Amino acid sequence: EAQVTQNPRYLITVTGKKLTVTCSQNMNHEYMSWYRQDPGLGLRQIYYSMNVEVTDKGDVPEGYKVSRKEKRNFPLILESPSPNQTSLYFCASSLQGGLYEQYFGPGTRLTVT
Amino acid sequence: SQKIEQNSEALNIQEGKTATLTCNYTNYSPAYLQWYRQDPGRGPVFLLLIRENEKEKRKERLKVTFDTTLKQSLFHITASQPADSATYLCARPSRNAGNMLTFGGGTRLMVKP
Numbered sequence: 387e388a389q390v391t392q393n394p395r396y397l398i399t400v401t402g403k404k405l406t407v408t409c410s411q412n413m414n415h416e417y418m419s420w421y422r423q424d425p426g427l428g429l430r431q432i433y434y435s436m437n438v439e440v441t442d443k444g445d446v447p448e449g450y451k452v453s454r455k456e457k458r459n460f461p462l463i464l465e466s467p468s469p470n471q472t473s474l475y476f477c478a479s480s481l482q483g484g485l486y487e488q489y490f491g492p493g494t495r496l497t498v499t
Numbered sequence: 500s501q502k503i504e505q506n507s508e509a510l511n512i513q514e515g516k517t518a519t520l521t522c523n524y525t526n527y528s529p530a531y532l533q534w535y536r537q538d539p540g541r542g543p544v545f546l547l548l549i550r551e552n553e554k555e556k557r558k559e560r561l562k563v564t565f566d567t568t569l570k571q572s573l574f575h576i577t578a579s580q581p582a583d584s585a586t587y588l589c590a591r592p593s594r595n596a597g598n599m600l601t602f603g604g605g606t607r608l609m610v611k612p
Contacts, residue, residue, distance in 0.1 A: 390542075419599055426507075428604035429543070429588070444599070476542050483599060485531065485592070490542030 388413045390491035392477050398497045399467055407462045407494050409477030415489070417480045418460040419444065420452065422473040423493075429476070435460055436483065467498040502526070503591055505603040512579055513611055520574040520606045522589035529591035532572045533600065534563055537586045543602075546587075547574075579610045 390411045399405055411418065419434035421444075431444030435454040449471055451463040460479075464471060477491040502525040512518050522532065531550045535543035549556040549565045549572065556563045562575040576583050586607045590600040 417599070421602075426604070429602040431593075431599060431601070434599045445601075474540075478542075483592075485548075487533065487545035487548065488535075488543075488600060490544070493540065493542055495540075 388489070390477055390479055390489050392475075392491035392494050394494060395492060396495050398499065400499055401468055402466050405464050405467060405496075407464075407475060407477075407496070409460045409462065409491060410458050411460075411477075411479040411489065412458065413479060413481075413489065414457065415479035415481055416457070417483045417486075418454065419478050419488075420450070420460070420462045421476045421478065422446065422471075423476060424473050432462070432475075467496075469498050472496060472498050503589060503601055503603040505587075505589060505606045507604055507606070509607040509609055511609045511611065514580060516579055518576040518579045518583070518608055518610070520587050520608065522572040522574065522603055524570050524572075524591055527594055528567045528570065531592065532563075532565060533590045534572075534574050535588040535590065535602075537588055537605065539586075543588055576608070579608075581610045581612050584608055584610050 393408045416437050420432040421429045423429050430446045433452040435441045475494045478488040480486040480488045504523045533548045534546045537543040547563045549563045560577045564573045586605040588605040590602045593601045
């Protein structure tokens with residue numbers, strides 16, 4: 387089954403404790419991206435990647451890191467989480483960028499206390 | 500800024516009626532727009548893509564229009580059903596972010612039996 391998986395689905399952590407949210411897709415897609423979704427602000431792009439070892443900032447990259455060492459994986463790293471990073475996070479992939487439909491993961495609900 | 504705006508107020512309609520959702524954009528005219536459906540707590544799911552040279556696109560009970568003069572896209576659901584209740588998002592390619600998508604805030608549709 388073609389899908390995007392994220393782990394963990396739910397995470398409660400404390401300020402400053404480094405964490406990684408994993409994302410994996412099995413569709414051999416070139417493009418992958420991370421979004422956060424907050425009430426009243428909609429989906430906002432954090433980082434995106436057009437291929438292995440190619441990443442770039444989206445609209446809200448501050449406080450986040452990503453890496454793309456393999457085509458299928460695109461982890462999101464929060465080196466020192468803060469409460470304002472409490473949000474619902476989605477990973478997405480598409481064949482070759484915006485012209486193609488994006489497949490979204492199930493989401494990771496992160497709470498930073 | 501590259502704004503894409505949707506009516507943030509919920510749209511309540513009666514089952515069987517046609518729902519019409521609006522997406523307005525500013526600044527540059529995108530080569531295409533995409534529409535997604537999102538259920539609470541879940542990732543968005545792709546519905547339709549319409550290109551700038553297509554005035555209308557249909558898929559089963561769904562219809563999307565694209566008016567580059569008005570800078571607007573309309574999303575219609577005919578013969579609406581309670582199962583159509585969800586948030587609907589429109590998105591356009593970002594001009595300077597590798598063609599990745601920028602999403603509107605979404606419009607929540609409630610179809611009452």
